[in-house]
Amino acid sequence: MSSDKTIILITGCAGWLASLLIHTLLADPDTPNCHLILADVVQPTSPVGAPAIAFKADLTDTAEIEKLFTTEFGVPDIVYALHGIMSRGAEDNFDLGLKVNIDSVRMLLDAARHYGEAAGKLIKFIFTSSLAVYGGPLPEVVTPNTIATPESAYGMAKLASELAINEYSRRGLVDGRVLRLPTIVVRPGPPAAATSAFLSGIIREPLKGTSAVCPIGTSPTDPKLDALHTWLASPHTTVSNLVHASHIPASRFLRHTRVVCLPGFTASVRELLDALAEVAGPEALELVRFEDDAVSRKIVGSWPARFDDAYARELGFVGDEGGMVPIVRRFKEDVEAGRA
Amino acid sequence: MSSDKTIILITGCAGWLASLLIHTLLADPDTPNCHLILADVVQPTSPVGAPAIAFKADLTDTAEIEKLFTTEFGVPDIVYALHGIMSRGAEDNFDLGLKVNIDSVRMLLDAARHYGEAAGKLIKFIFTSSLAVYGGPLPEVVTPNTIATPESAYGMAKLASELAINEYSRRGLVDGRVLRLPTIVVRPGPPAAATSAFLSGIIREPLKGTSAVCPIGTSPTDPKLDALHTWLASPHTTVSNLVHASHIPASRFLRHTRVVCLPGFTASVRELLDALAEVAGPEALELVRFEDDAVSRKIVGSWPARFDDAYARELGFVGDEGGMVPIVRRFKEDVEAGRA
Numbered sequence: 001m002s003s004d005k006t007i008i009l010i011t012g013c014a015g016w017l018a019s020l021l022i023h024t025l026l027a028d029p030d031t032p033n034c035h036l037i038l039a040d041v042v043q044p045t046s047p048v049g050a051p052a053i054a055f056k057a058d059l060t061d062t063a064e065i066e067k068l069f070t071t072e073f074g075v076p077d078i079v080y081a082l083h084g085i086m087s088r089g090a091e092d093n094f095d096l097g098l099k100v101n102i103d104s105v106r107m108l109l110d111a112a113r114h115y116g117e118a119a120g121k122l123i124k125f126i127f128t129s130s131l132a133v134y135g136g137p138l139p140e141v142v143t144p145n146t147i148a149t150p151e152s153a154y155g156m157a158k159l160a161s162e163l164a165i166n167e168y169s170r171r172g173l174v175d176g177r178v179l180r181l182p183t184i185v186v187r188p189g190p191p192a193a194a195t196s197a198f199l200s201g202i203i204r205e206p207l208k209g210t211s212a213v214c215p216i217g218t219s220p221t222d223p224k225l226d227a228l229h230t231w232l233a234s235p236h237t238t239v240s241n242l243v244h245a246s247h248i249p250a251s252r253f254l255r256h257t258r259v260v261c262l263p264g265f266t267a268s269v270r271e272l273l274d275a276l277a278e279v280a281g282p283e284a285l286e287l288v289r290f291e292d293d294a295v296s297r298k299i300v301g302s303w304p305a306r307f308d309d310a311y312a313r314e315l316g317f318v319g320d321e322g323g324m325v326p327i328v329r330r331f332k333e334d335v336e337a338g339r340a
Numbered sequence: 341m342s343s344d345k346t347i348i349l350i351t352g353c354a355g356w357l358a359s360l361l362i363h364t365l366l367a368d369p370d371t372p373n374c375h376l377i378l379a380d381v382v383q384p385t386s387p388v389g390a391p392a393i394a395f396k397a398d399l400t401d402t403a404e405i406e407k408l409f410t411t412e413f414g415v416p417d418i419v420y421a422l423h424g425i426m427s428r429g430a431e432d433n434f435d436l437g438l439k440v441n442i443d444s445v446r447m448l449l450d451a452a453r454h455y456g457e458a459a460g461k462l463i464k465f466i467f468t469s470s471l472a473v474y475g476g477p478l479p480e481v482v483t484p485n486t487i488a489t490p491e492s493a494y495g496m497a498k499l500a501s502e503l504a505i506n507e508y509s510r511r512g513l514v515d516g517r518v519l520r521l522p523t524i525v526v527r528p529g530p531p532a533a534a535t536s537a538f539l540s541g542i543i544r545e546p547l548k549g550t551s552a553v554c555p556i557g558t559s560p561t562d563p564k565l566d567a568l569h570t571w572l573a574s575p576h577t578t579v580s581n582l583v584h585a586s587h588i589p590a591s592r593f594l595r596h597t598r599v600v601c602l603p604g605f606t607a608s609v610r611e612l613l614d615a616l617a618e619v620a621g622p623e624a625l626e627l628v629r630f631e632d633d634a635v636s637r638k639i640v641g642s643w644p645a646r647f648d649d650a651y652a653r654e655l656g657f658v659g660d661e662g663g664m665v666p667i668v669r670r671f672k673e674d675v676e677a678g679r680a
Contacts, residue, residue, distance in 0.1 A: 094511065098446075106438075136596030147487040149506070149596045156507040160500050166489070167496040171434065256476030256489045 005033040009068055009076040011059055011108065012083030014040035016189055020239045021080065026050050028243050035073045040083065059083055059104040065111045075119035078246050079112050081105060081127045087154035088193050094153050101157030106164050113173040125165060125174040126245045128181055129259070131231065133159040134304050143308040144261065162259055169258050177245040182233040182264030185272070186331040188340040195299045199230060203276050203328055206287035207335050213289050215296035216269050220285055225270040228297065229305035233264045234320045234327040241317045248315055263309040263319030275324035279332055345373040349408055349416040351399055351448065352423030354380035356529055360579045361420065366390050368583050375413045380423065399423055399444040405451045415459035418586050419452050421445055421467045427494035428533050434493050441497030446504050453513040465505060465514040466585045468521055471571065473499040474644050483648040484601065502599055509598050517585040522573040522604030525612070526671040528680040535639045539570060543616050543668055546627035547675050553629050555636035556609050560625055565610040568637065569645035573604045574660045574667040581657045588655055603649040603659030615664035619672055
């Protein structure tokens with residue numbers, strides 16, 4: 001860091017993951033005197049009691065990006081590029097997806113490069129990518145050497161941005177760190193439209209006393225629930241890893257790529273439901289309605305569910321220990337405390 | 341094709357490979373009544389005796405791209421996107437490389453998509469990519485499932501454009517075909533600055549009676565010449581494959597990718613020199629000066645030299661049979677006929 005303060009720009013800061021990241025960064029002993037520059041397409045709110053400036057910004061506009069690098073806090077030391085059009089949105093609105101998920105990332109990279117150079121800083125550029133980069137036939141276990149051939153606009157854009165970040169890093173223009181996130185459970189907030197949303201919904205809604213739809217299987221005893229596996233991480237573990245990404249010395253990454261598939265664990269839909277029953281009692285399961293949907297089943301079944309995450313763990317990234325039960329327990333506490 | 345004529349747009353048409361492609365297309369019985377729209381950053385010349393319009397065009401400018409789709413010939417049936425800043429240029433002029441090798445390809449894709457849609461055509465979009473997409477540790481034999489992690493601005497840009505073409509094809513916006521070319525020997529013309537240029541130079545220059553530098557080894561008997569292998573194809577085979585790419589039904593490609601590594605053959609630098617001696621006599625070898633250069637040796641040694649090209653051959657793409665000797669013989673005939 002260039003001074004005793006840590007200046008951090010977070011784009012897409014209005015999302016729930018970014019909110020959790022902000023609170024974790026502010027409490028992180030290794031991120032001293034954190035000054036936050038926050039930007040989103042909707043006016044973000046600043047966290048209470050921390051130095052922060054919040055911008056409503058269109059990140060497809062160079063001038064608006066430049067504002068984020070010329071605040072009174074100075075040039076950021078770290079950029080968290082978390083903004084993006086999510087998978088369904090990018091698929092439905094192709095051109096907007098390309099603008100936001102590729103072009104604006106490159107504009108942000110260029111700003112980090114030029115303002116960083118002028119300030120004598122090699123800015124850490126931390127980017128959240130997705131398992132959507134994978135497509136086509138996949139091996140049973142995905143490794144760091146598994147080819148990514150996306151079959152969605154979202155996955156393609158994430159991979160294109162990864163390539164740019166790798167190349168900018170190789171040239172010493174930014175210090176990139178690309179994290180491919182597992183599916184996050186349990187996501188807080190209202191039910192989302194994403195195909196993966198049910199994986200959180202079948203836990204979250206019953207814990208809140210409302211019903212949820214499970215698009216896999218026709219009953220709680222359907223063997224389809226055992227057959228379908230997913231690669232998961234909790235929100236807290238994911239955010240810990242996002243913070244850790246800023247602390248890894250650049251020299252520890254492989255020479256030819258800054259991409260890391262974060263650690264996770266494999267669970268069947270059955271295991272998610274079992275964890276719900278264990279934590280909230282079998283009556284919670286009665287709030288799950290089974291409406292088997294072949295399309296959803298096919299999409300979820302196409303996602304890679306097992307990864308060799310040894311490289312990520314060598315870099316100090318962590319996974320959730322103990323599978324789903326502790327995650328569901330924590331979410332239940334959050335619900336009871338009014339935090340979720 | 342939408343009518344009895346075949347309208348073909350070729351960008352980067354002033355290059356030697358494009359020139360050879362033009363003549364091959366005009367002679368191709370499966371490409372009837374070929375009408376050529378030719379564009380390059382320098383004013384191109386039209387081939388004699390064929391319907392052709394030639395444009396000096398800046399392909400990073402949307403307006404200039406649109407001109408190519410609104411000629412009196414009509415909307416192209418096929419686009420050959422051959423323009424680009426070559427590897428050394430893209431490395432030395434990073435921003436221009438991104439503009440030409442990524443942004444202008446996407447602009448060209450968008451033009452093909454929109455003008456194609458308006459004309460009721462799914463335009464075939466044929467793109468030449470490169471082995472420069474590969475980097476990092478590679479297996480002994482590269483397969484269609486080998487991950488590409490570029491370590492150059494050129495390779496990164498080619499891969500980013502590949503991703504866009506795959507996605508535009510998946511969405512039915514264009515009908516893309518991406519060809520990763522082997523190193524082409526023997527390239528005609530004056531010596532080039534590319535690191536790979538010597539592979540042609542050590543054949544071409546002696547055949548023309550002038551001297552060439554071989555940056556591998558210190559003498560004709562240096563074992564380094566045997567140790568260094570490359571993946572090669574002749575100009576004529578490469579151009580045959582470029583034409584063939586326009587004839588393959590879309591349904592024959594793998595569902596998740598339009599990328600094809602073209603067939604080739606593996607030869608050591610020694611085998612190139614042996615072919616020269618066999619065709620032009622051992623005295624031709626005396627025109628090769630050995631100036632061992634560790635940097636060149638390292639770069640060439642990092643290129644993949646062996647491919648499993650079964651998929652490409654299934655699609656009907658061809659390789660050179662008989663290795664280097666027939667290629668050198670043909671080039672010698674071209675030199676003697678004043679064609680090279």
